[in-house]
Amino acid sequence: ETGVTQTPRHLVMGMTNKKSLKCEQHLGHNAMYWYKQSAKKPLELMFVYNFKEQTENNSVPSRFSPECPNSSHLFLHLHTLQPEDSALYLCASSPGTSKTGELFFGEGSRLTVL
Amino acid sequence: GQNIDQPTEMTATEGAIVQINCTYQTSGFNGLFWYQQHAGEAPTFLSYNVLDGLEEKGRFSSFLSRSKGYSYLLLKELQMKDSASYLCAVSTDSWGKLQFGAGTQVVVTP
Numbered sequence: 001e002t003g004v005t006q007t008p009r010h011l012v013m014g015m016t017n018k019k020s021l022k023c024e025q026h027l028g029h030n031a032m033y034w035y036k037q038s039a040k041k042p043l044e045l046m047f048v049y050n051f052k053e054q055t056e057n058n059s060v061p062s063r064f065s066p067e068c069p070n071s072s073h074l075f076l077h078l079h080t081l082q083p084e085d086s087a088l089y090l091c092a093s094s095p096g097t098s099k100t101g102e103l104f105f106g107e108g109s110r111l112t113v114l
Numbered sequence: 115g116q117n118i119d120q121p122t123e124m125t126a127t128e129g130a131i132v133q134i135n136c137t138y139q140t141s142g143f144n145g146l147f148w149y150q151q152h153a154g155e156a157p158t159f160l161s162y163n164v165l166d167g168l169e170e171k172g173r174f175s176s177f178l179s180r181s182k183g184y185s186y187l188l189l190k191e192l193q194m195k196d197s198a199s200y201l202c203a204v205s206t207d208s209w210g211k212l213q214f215g216a217g218t219q220v221v222v223t224p
Contacts, residue, residue: 042217103157
């Protein structure tokens with residue numbers, strides 16, 4: 001059982017909808033991440049939060065809006081998405097202070113934009 | 115820019131050995147990770163190398179040469195359950211900021 005839980009696992013939405021992805025980590029970590037995984041492409045880092053503060057926005061379009069209310073929870077708010085935004089969205093956490101920087105991933109939210 | 119290259123797909127038979135190569139060019143280096151990802155599942159940690167040399171963990175071994183920007187993951191005594199995508203990733207800081215390759219799909223045949 002993963003220590004990082006993502007909901008929903010699957011989401012289908014129209015281009016005018018507003019939805020949110022949720023991530024919760026039970027590992028006591030201080031850093032949380034959103035990654036996008038598209039078929040045949042490398043995982044793309046979207047956002048990084050360290051101690052609830054956003055430390056990286058990797059040129060992500062404003063139709064993706066992250067929120068990190070505390071070190072255990074991370075949201076990705078979605079609005080007016082495009083079909084090319086269809087992908088697997090992976091949340092991850094890391095201790096933030098370890099030497100290795102190992103990431104622990106959730107199982108992802110599979111998003112389909114119609 | 116950042117560049118991490120690995121083959122797209124490899125096929126091998128059960129019981130055989132497969133070596134997945136990864137070359138990288140990144141702006142920082144704090145270690146190299148290998149992750150395994152089965153279809154529809156989360157990537158899971160396999161190995162971490164920060165110093166040159168070979169790290170062995172059961173059937174899996176990982177090698178790093180920092181001067182050559184090169185790593186490989188060696189899978190021995192292949193089993194059907196090893197069919198998965200293997201992701202090479204370079205850590206560019208100590209907080210978990212990883213740059214990933216596109217992954218190598220390993221297909222194990224009977």
